[in-house]
Amino acid sequence: MKTQLEKLKDDAITAVKDLVSSPKLEELRIEYLGRKGKLASILKELPTLAVETRKEVGQFANEVKSAVELAFMEAEKAAQAIENESRIKSEWLDITAPGAEPEIGHLHLVTQAMEEVLHIFTRLGFSRSRHPEVEWGHYAFEALNVPKGHPARDEWETFFIAKDPENPEVAMYEDDNMAEMVLTPHTSNAQVREMEQSELPIRMININRTYRRQSDITHVPMFHQFEGLVIDKGITIADLKGTLDFFAQNFFGADRKTRLRPHHFRFTEPSFEIDITCDQCKGEGKIDGLKCRTCKEGWLELGGAGMVHPNVLQAGGVDPEEYSGFAFGWGVERTLMMKSGINVGDIRVLYKNDLRFLKQF
Secondary structure (H helix, E strand, O other): OHHHHHHHHHHHHHHHHHOOOOHHHHHEEEHHHOOOHHHHHHHHOOOHOHHHHHHHHHHHHHHHHHHHHHHHHHHHHHHHHHHHHHHHHOOOOOOOOOOOOOOOOHHHHOHHHHHHHHHHHOOOEEOOOOOOOEEHHHHHHHHHHOOOOOHHHHHOOEEEEEEOOOOOOHHHHHHHHHHHHEEEEOOOOHHHHEEEOOOOOOOEEEEEEEEEOOOOOOOEEEEEEEEEEEEEEOHHHOOOOOHHHHHHHOOOOOOOOEEEEEEOOOOOOEEEEEEEOHHHHOOEEEEEOOOOOOOOOEEEEEEEEEEOOOOHHHHHHOOOOOOOOOOOOEEEEHHHHHHOOOOOHHHHHOOEEEEEEHHHO
């Protein structure tokens, strides 16, 4: 048996010399030292030996096992060293080289514009207020001095959601205006809501989504507006013009010109359209001799403004004999189109989700 054990030791040590793979070494270790391996097979005969011989052979078997285990251990270290060296070569990394920055997104161009608008008006003391974009007809129309039958309440202009005469809020009113639910066509619904909810004086800016059945170069069915409302004692058109001039100079730059053009809105009196010189044609109305497809005549309408109509003040519970105010509502996307350097000639481009366009901003 000693001869068998000696031969097993020599065979095992010889077998591991040329192996450089850890998995193969493990297979060989199991073959020689496993529970059913060659060493265990030889030691099965140990109980058949005489007592005197059994002790001597058992001690020798332990020496053989230790020698084989040591051989496997050294072979494993050598194999691990070779594998580590190979990994170092294949996975070498120059830690002094500039790292690859992960690609991250950024705010959409329209969101950036809304934040800039809010920042400018905050400097004038305006506070942001949020109001519904799915609105009752009362706040979207009736409280804004827009009666039934007005073209703005036509189904071809406004997205109507439903009519619910059973709504408990309807009982507050003599007719069913509150039962009429719409996707608000303007942020002006915030005016009466703000007067009902806030204490005077009011200096509010509301930025929200609005919806209209229009789609062309300067219109999309869903767009954003920012609505300003100021109510206090002694407010005049001069305050309105000064506020809008401050915004225009800070958002568009000192070289751009704006104008107030008389207009008619049901909820302001007097009313104005606010125009700005077109950034596409630089106010010329033509590009390379052809009519500018964005503005047609050198000026582009940004939105409406005016002094809050006495009827709207009354609808909000404010005495028009004691207080006055102004309001304005501009489209965020259209305002953004006219910002110097943006060079967006079609508002619909903003919502095409083309990364080649969006990554420029």
